[in-house]
Each structure stands twice: as C-alpha cells, then as structure tokens.
Amino acid sequence: DVLHVVIRYLGEEEDSESSREFRSRALLAKLQEQVKARERQSVSDRADEDEDHQGDKEQKKRKREEPEMEGVQRKTEKGESERKTDLTDEVASLAKKKKKQKTLSTENESVNTGNAALLKKTEESVDPQISQESKAENGSSQTTFHILGGFEEKTVQKVKRVLPQWLAQPDVIQRDIKNNLIPISEVPGICPILLKKLQTNGIQNFFPVQAEVIPAILESVSSGLLLGPGGYRPRDICVSAPTGSGKTLAFVIPVVQALSMRVVRDVRALAVLPTKELAQQVSKVFSTYTEGTSLKVVMITGQKSFGAEQTALSEIRGGVSHSLGDIVVATPGRLVDHINKNSNFSLQHLRFLIIDEADRMIDGMHQSWLTQVTKAVYRSPADTQTSVFRRILPGPITVASLSPPQIPLQKLLFSATLTHNPEKLQLLDLHQPRLFTSTHSRTETSTQSQDAFNFPQGLAEYYVPCTLSKKPLIILHFLLRLKFSPALCFTNSREAAHRLYLLVKLFGGVEVAEFSSKLNPSERQKTLKDFEQGKIPLLISTDAAARGIDINGVKCVINYDAPQYIRTYIHRVGRTARAGKAGSAFTFLLEVQEKSFLQMVRDAGSPGIQRHFVKPEALRSMETRYEQTLAELGKVVKVKAKLRKRLLVMPFQV
Numbered sequence: 311d312v313l314h315v316v317i318r319y320l321g322e323e324e325d326s327e328s329s330r331e332f333r334s335r336a337l338l339a340k341l342q343e344q345v346k347a348r349e350r351q352s353v354s355d356r357a358d359e360d361e362d363h364q365g366d367k368e369q370k371k372r373k374r375e376e377p378e379m380e381g382v383q384r385k386t387e388k389g390e391s392e393r394k395t396d397l398t399d400e401v402a403s404l405a406k407k408k409k410k411q412k413t414l415s416t417e418n419e420s421v422n423t424g425n426a427a428l429l430k431k432t433e434e435s436v437d438p439q440i441s442q443e444s445k446a447e448n449g450s451s452q453t454t455f456h457i458l459g460g461f462e463e464k465t466v467q468k469v470k471r472v473l474p475q476w477l478a479q480p481d482v483i484q485r486d487i488k489n490n491l492i493p494i495s496e497v498p499g500i501c502p503i504l505l506k507k508l509q510t511n512g513i514q515n516f517f518p519v520q521a522e523v524i525p526a527i528l529e530s531v532s533s534g535l536l537l538g539p540g541g542y543r544p545r546d547i548c549v550s551a552p553t554g555s556g557k558t559l560a561f562v563i564p565v566v567q568a569l570s571m572r573v574v575r576d577v578r579a580l581a582v583l584p585t586k587e588l589a590q591q592v593s594k595v596f597s598t599y600t601e602g603t604s605l606k607v608v609m610i611t612g613q614k615s616f617g618a619e620q621t622a623l624s625e626i627r628g629g630v631s632h633s634l635g636d637i638v639v640a641t642p643g644r645l646v647d648h649i650n651k652n653s654n655f656s657l658q659h660l661r662f663l664i665i666d667e668a669d670r671m672i673d674g675m676h677q678s679w680l681t682q683v684t685k686a687v688y689r690s691p692a693d694t695q696t697s698v699f700r701r702i703l704p705g706p707i708t709v710a711s712l713s714p715p716q717i718p719l720q721k722l723l724f725s726a727t728l729t730h731n732p733e734k735l736q737l738l739d740l741h742q743p744r745l746f747t748s749t750h751s752r753t754e755t756s757t758q759s760q761d762a763f764n765f766p767q768g769l770a771e772y773y774v775p776c777t778l779s780k781k782p783l784i785i786l787h788f789l790l791r792l793k794f795s796p797a798l799c800f801t802n803s804r805e806a807a808h809r810l811y812l813l814v815k816l817f818g819g820v821e822v823a824e825f826s827s828k829l830n831p832s833e834r835q836k837t838l839k840d841f842e843q844g845k846i847p848l849l850i851s852t853d854a855a856a857r858g859i860d861i862n863g864v865k866c867v868i869n870y871d872a873p874q875y876i877r878t879y880i881h882r883v884g885r886t887a888r889a890g891k892a893g894s895a896f897t898f899l900l901e902v903q904e905k906s907f908l909q910m911v912r913d914a915g916s917p918g919i920q921r922h923f924v925k926p927e928a929l930r931s932m933e934t935r936y937e938q939t940l941a942e943l944g945k946v947v948k949v950k951a952k953l954r955k956r957l958l959v960m961p962f963q964v
C-alpha cells in the first residue's frame with residue numbers, strides 16, 4: 311500500500327516530454343543556486359554574530375540604523391514577556407539580514423525577496439500594544455506597525471463540568487424493579503446448575519441490575535480466565551444502583567460461573583467490604599451458590615484468630631503451599647495483615663477484585679489497602695523462570711507488553727452511592743471502565759457539585775418537625791399507637807443509641823434492642839437475627855447497620871438524629887423498601903435543621919420528602935408516664951456512672 315504520495319510541481323503547462331525535462335533541469339539548477347546563496351548568507355551571519363559581541367559601540371550603531379525598533383527593544387529590557395523578546399530579536403535579526411542582503415549578488419534576489427516578505431510579516435505580527443507604546447515614545451503618529459484588533463472585551467463563558475465519556479454516557483439500569491423483571495432463563499450464559507440453584511433459592515426472575523451486569527461480566531471471561539475478549543485486558547466494571555436492588559447477586563452469579571471453569575485451586579476472586587457484618591452477608595451468598603461445586607469460600611475479617619484464618623486459607627502439601635480458597639471475602643484491615651504477614655497467602659492468580667460499597671472503600675483509601683493488594687497481585691513469583699504466565703504491572707499496550715500471556719485483573723465496583731467524581735475514581739486506577747447506573751445524567755449539566763443518586767422506587771420519605779424533648783415520645787407514639795414495626799431507628803452516636811434504648815426499655819410496652827460497636831460480633835449477629843425474625847420490633851442502632859445490611863421485612867426506618875451527610879441518609883433509608891418492596895422513612899428534624907436538610911435531600915435527587923406532623927394532643931396521654939421514666943432513667947444513669955467510676959479506680963487501689 312502507498313505510504314506517501316509525492317506530488318512534484320512541473321510548471322504551468324505540461325506539453326511535451328522534452329520540454330518537461332528541460333524545465334526540471336532548470337528548476338534544479340535554480341534550487342542549487344539558492345542553496346549556495348543561503349550557505350554564503352549563513353557564513354556571513356555567523357561572522358556578524360561574532361561582531362555583535364564586540365561591545366556597545368556596535369549596538370548603538372545598529373540602534374541608530376533601526377530607529378523603529380527602539381521602543382520594542384526598551385520594552386523587552388524591562389522584561390515584559392518572553393514572547394515579545396523572541397519577536398523583537400527575530401525582527402532585529404531580520405532587519406540586519408535585510409541590510410546584509412543588499413551587498414549580496416543579484417542571483418540571490420528571490421531569497422532576498424522572500425526574507426523581506428517575511429520581515430514585513432513579522433513586523434505586522436509584533437504585538438500591537440508594543441507598536442502603540444513605541445509610537446507614544448517616538449511622539450509621532452507615523453508608524454510602520456500595523457495595529458491588529460482582537461483585544462475587545464469578550465463575555466467569558468462559565469466553564470462547565472465535563473465528565474469523562476464513560477461517566478457521562480453510562481449503560482442505564484431501570485429503577486423500577488417490579489415492572490422490569492427478566493426471567494432467569496432469558497439471561498444468556500448461565501449454566502443449568504446455577505439456574506437450578508437460583509430457583510431453589512426462590513429466584514425466578516433477575517432484577518434489572520442483574521440482567522445488565524451478569525452478561526457484561528460473563529462476556530469478559532468469554533475467552534477463558536487467562537485472556538480478556540480478543541486477547542486484551544477486560545474492562546473494569548462500575549455499578550451504581552439503588553439500595554436493595556440486588557447488586558450482590560449481580561457479581562456472585564457471574565464470578566461463580568466463571569470460576570467453575572478453573573482447574574487448579576488458587577485465590578481468583580477477592581471481595582472487599584467495609585465491615586464484618588457485610589463480609590459475612592456476602593460470604594453467605596457466595597457459599598449458597600458454590601455449594602455442591604469444588605469452589606471454596608474463605609472469610610478473613612478478624613472474626614477468627616489470625617492463625618485460624620491462616621489455616622483456612624492454605625495448607626502445606628509436599629513442602630509446597632496450596633490455597634484452600636477460590637473466593638476470599640475480606641475486610642481491608644485483616645486483608646492487609648495477611649498480605650504482609652502470611653507468606654502462604656498469594657494473590658498472584660487473582661482474576662476478580664470486587665469492591666462492594668466502593669465509595670466507602672475509596673474514602674477509606676488512607677489505609678492504602680488497594681496499593682497493598684495491587685503489589686501482591688503483581689508480585690513476581692519465586693519461580694519466574696519456570697512459570698508460563700508472568701504478571702507485570704500493566705502499562706501502555708505495545709506488541710512487547712502483549713506478547714507474554716498475562717492473567718488479567720478485573721475490578722468490579724458496586725455501590726448505591728458511587729461517586730461521579732473522576733478525581734476520586736482515579737484513585738482506583740480503573741482500566742477502560744464501563745459504568746452501569748440508574749442515576750439520571752443530571753451531573754453532566756448541573757452546576758451543583760453534589761452527586762445525584764436514585765432512591766428505591768417503593769420508598770416513601772417523610773420528615774417530622776419536632777423539639778429535642780419530644781423526640782423520644784414520638785418514637786413511642788410510632789411504635790405503640792401507629793404500630794410502625796419492625797422499625798430500625800438510627801442515632802448519630804453510641805451514647806445516644808444507648809440512652810434511647812434505656813428510655814424505651816424503662817417506659818415498657820415494646821421490645822427493644824440496641825446495635826452498635828459496643829456489642830461484640832456474636833452479640834451483633836444474634837441481635838440482627840432476632841430483629842429479622844420479628845422477636846424485636848424496635849432496633850436502635852448507630853450507623854454500624856446503615857450500610858449494606860440486608861434485613862428482611864424492615865417496614866420503617868426512623869432517623870432519630872438527622873444524618874449529616876447525604877450518603878448516610880441514602881444508606882440508612884435504604885434498609886427498607888428493598889427488593890422492589892414498599893417501605894417508609896421518617897427523619898426527625900429540629901426547626902434549625904429543616905431548611906438545610908431538606909435542600910440536601912432534594913439536591914441528591916429525592917423524588918419528594920413529605921411533612922408528617924405529630925399533633926401535641928396525640929402525645930399527651932403518654933406524658934405522665936414519660937416524666938416518671940425520665941426520672942428513673944436519671945437514677946439508672948447515675949448508678950451506672952458511679953459503677954463505671956469505681957471500675958476505673960479499682961485497678962489503682964489494687
């Protein structure tokens with residue numbers, strides 16, 4: 311194929327062959343003449359440059375010869391700008407050349423003409439500001455400079471936020487679950503064993519997020535685990551879908567399906583979650599769908615001792631360490647411990663890195679867990695020589711970089727509140743990411759910097775105007791009179807949760823439990839189980855239960871303390887109205903909080919938050935009992951404080 315086409319100019323007329331040849335020769339001769347002339351000129355220029363260094367005397371002389379340059383020269387001496395200096399020098403040297411050329415032979419006429427034209431052009435392109443100043447300094451209106459326009463004031467357009475294409479044009483997921491169910495058999499690529507398991511677990515249809523994301527992940531393993539589509543590294547996948555929309559199955563099903571092809575057991579999937587409870591929840595779903603296969607799931611969250619986790623992760627056979635897990639579900643802290651302290655824990659064969667609650671995991675990036683994982687993934691094995699597959703940190707795609715077979719690492723990110731902030735996402739070092747979202751692309755044109763999210767379709771949001779002293783009474787009114795249960799009530803601190811728990815318990819009439827980091831993991835697990843089974847109608851919790859926790863049948867979420875951040879609000883209220891069901895969320899607001907809170911919720915894309923006013927009369931009948939309870943609570947708190955003080959003092963007395 312032709313790489314270059316050379317078009318030669320042969321003159322105006324092209325008549326005969328001989329005349330064409332004659333003209334070519336003449337042209338060649340002319341060009342040779344011009345080359346010689348240029349050589350002569352450059353020699354004389356160099357000589358002239360040497361002369362230039364001889365002193366001020368010559369410079370003054372030149373200044374006299376070129377009066378029009380004076381203003382320009384002086385301006386540059388003041389150090390105006392580099393551009394001006396360059397142009398001034400260029401003009402000066404051209405003017406000098408012009409002078410020299412007069413002495414050259416007439417053969418160089420064409421060259422001279424060219425340079426003169428260039429000089430004129432350069433003079434014209436000199437900053438008109440300079441020309442005006444030089445005019446002022448000369449005190450004359452006569453000038454050879456041509457003043458160009460283009461300095462009029464223009465209205466400056468406001469710079470709009472421009473998102474990268476993958477963020478601006480995502481694959482859209484339907485928000486309405488109920489009307490967009492897809493029968494599981496209609497989603498291609500899922501093996502019959504998994505289909506059967508889904509049915510056994512009561513899943514006949516996929517939710518929209520699952521119907522979109524499962525085929526996309528399966529497509530990336532269509533050429534096997536060792537190669538991405540077409541031999542390239544597969545694209546990373548980001549999913550932003552409402553709370554309770556079924557994101558867990560959207561990664562569990564394709565990962566289990568993809569790994570079922572593996573021959574040797576190694577850690578090929580790693581799911582990282584922010585809390586023990588969430589890790590446990592995800593680990594349970596993985597275990598359900600790997601049951602009956604040779605795939606093994608191992609959880610490393612610190613719930614067991616480090617040694618016990620080590621034993622669960624690998625064993626030594628024939629002097630060689632063998633992995634006992636295909637899928638590892640971890641919290642970042644324990645994961646980093648194993649990477650650094652457990653020499654038998656290897657991530658060199660990792661194919662999927664699942665980051666659930668991804669926005670929270672980005673915020674927690676200061677732990678540098680991702681950097682540690684990346685290092686462990688691309689750590690060169692001890693037997694580099696014998697290993698068929700080498701793994702090097704991916705860089706630009708070149709023939710050399712593609713020649714050795716590479717196990718690709720694919721990142722799968724999930725969250726209900728995935729940030730659209732490219733700077734934050736940059737921290738994850740994503741490869742040609744593909745975004746699935748049900749969020750409208752309002753952020754593309756919006757002037758506000760806050761991200762907008764989608765809320766579950768079946769969620770009804772309310773705010774309850776109240777005073778500080780009436781808050782506990784309203785909770786009791788909701789539970790005892792309005793029968794809003796099971797209800798999950800959030801406070802902003804452990805202390806507030808504990809105080810409210812004691813108050814409701816002392817008041818009586820409603821079973822209540824608290825959930826916070828004060829409880830140990832097994833107590834927390836039992837509390838959640840009791841709440842889910844309906845044994846406890848009211849659970850008072852800190853934000854420990856705000857994210858990801860899937861408790862079946864929560865009818866109502868109560869924000870006893872209004873959340874400070876929109877993400878916290880979305881995750882808290884998302885504990886109800888899950889899996890396409892209906893639910894309500896009530897937020898107690900003091901008068902001073904109303905304006906800013908409602909604005910924050912509206913800006914986040916809430917379809918509407920309504921006012922739910924509790925009339926003072928409705929609370930009146932409970933007030934006497936409430937006063938007594940408060941007095942009792944005061945005594946209990948005092949006794950507790952004394953006990954705590956004594957416990958603190960005791961060690962020193964001993």
Ligand SMILES: Nc1ncnc2c1ncn2[C@@H]1O[C@H](COP(=O)(O)OP(=O)(O)OP(=O)(O)O)[C@@H](O)[C@H]1O
Binds near residue numbers: 513857
């Ligand atoms: N296809 C389905 N059919 C019926 N139920 C489903 C289906 N997919 C998921 N579920 C159920 O929906 C509930 C919510 O799913 P899941 O916990 O995966 O939501 P999520 O999107 O991860 O929510 P969050 O953002 O709060 O973590 C779970 O109880 C799950 O069992």
